[in-house]
Amino acid sequence: MRELVFALEYEPGCNRVADTLADHPDARVRSLSLHATDEHLWRVDHATGTPDALDDIEAAFLDSDYYADCLATEDCGATQTTEVLDHTDDTLVLYSNWERTPTCASVPHIARDHLGDGVLFETRHSGHHYTWRIIHSGDGDVAAFFTSLEAAVGDCARTELLRTTDASAPTGHTGREGSALSPEQEAALRAAVEHGYYESPREIDVSDLAAHLDVPRSTLTYRLRRAEEQLAKRHVAGTQQAEQPQTTL
The missing domain is CATH 1.10.10 (Arc Repressor Mutant, subunit A)
Structure with a gap:
């Protein structure tokens, strides 16, 4: 198994959630669960921050065309439902279900196309930085994945490779x-x-x-x-x- 970690740096105005997090520098969103098939994407996200930040994050998910990571630069016609599972003064938990259309693109679907099935995802989002950690078999084409990803995000975000390594490397590995x-x-x-x-x-x-x-x-x-x-x-x-x-x- 291989580990691939990279970040998307969104330009202002390209992603409602990223813009909201940039307005609240201490707020964070991380995925608790993320699964994708060819046509669907399901995820549960955990957000932390001030009460005002969490209200704005909830609105960004519920009231905008966020479409759970869709990279399309225009309305792609996808169907998404988002439910609030928990909302306290310092915690927000959201469940999203996204049904994509042929014009949609997302990191998980691009990863499945180039890295194969059985791919695992973890995300952390702060400000305009969206960090992805992907565990994959190692049999896919990472270069093709990044080429397709960069084409999908276009001018809306920059990609930065953080590391790629053996996912089974022990803690403290210094290779x-x-x-x-x-x-x-x-x-x-x-x-x-x-x-x-x-x-x-x-x-x-x-x-x-x-x-x-x-x-x-x-x-x-x-x-x-x-x-x-x-x-x-x-x-x-x-x-x-x-x-x-x-x-x-």
């Missing part, structure tokens, strides 16, 4: 393929170091660094956060291995 930073993450981290972002006090803030790199502020923040996450996990894994008692023969 190059699974733990290496993406080129975008490495460039962001290198620029942050070179321009004094990690100095105390900081010599540059994230907005100025983003302007220097000519990327949106949210994109740079996301790349730095993911790079820091990988480096921290790698450090802890290495420390744990060093602390393990040595076995003598």
Whole structure:
């Protein structure tokens, strides 16, 4: 089995949910369950945030042509029903059922076309960043998947490969393929170091660094956060291995 992790960076105005999350930087949406057939898609999403953020997220799902991840840039005529399973002051759980049309496209359906059946999906959505984690057999064509995905999103979003690795790799695995930073993450981290972002006090803030790199502020923040996450996990894994008692023969 293989793991494929990538992100979509939506342009403002292209995705109602992404725009809503961008208006509420502390809000998050993650999938609890996501299943797709050729004609249907079912998913359960868990959102967290302030009461105002959750109200706006609920409206984005219920009152707009969101169509549960449809990538079509115009109304594709799909049928979707969304039900609120739970809504408290800090939690929102939504169930969506989407019946696609021939003009519809979505990440799960493109993945099934190129990566085969039995594909598993996990999503996390914050701001305009929509991160997908896909577990697949490894027999499909990942390059063709990305080509079709980029054609489907067009100018509405940019795609960024975060990692691709053996899904059965053990925790703490430090092989190059699974733990290496993406080129975008490495460039962001290198620029942050070179321009004094990690100095105390900081010599540059994230907005100025983003302007220097000519990327949106949210994109740079996301790349730095993911790079820091990988480096921290790698450090802890290495420390744990060093602390393990040595076995003598």
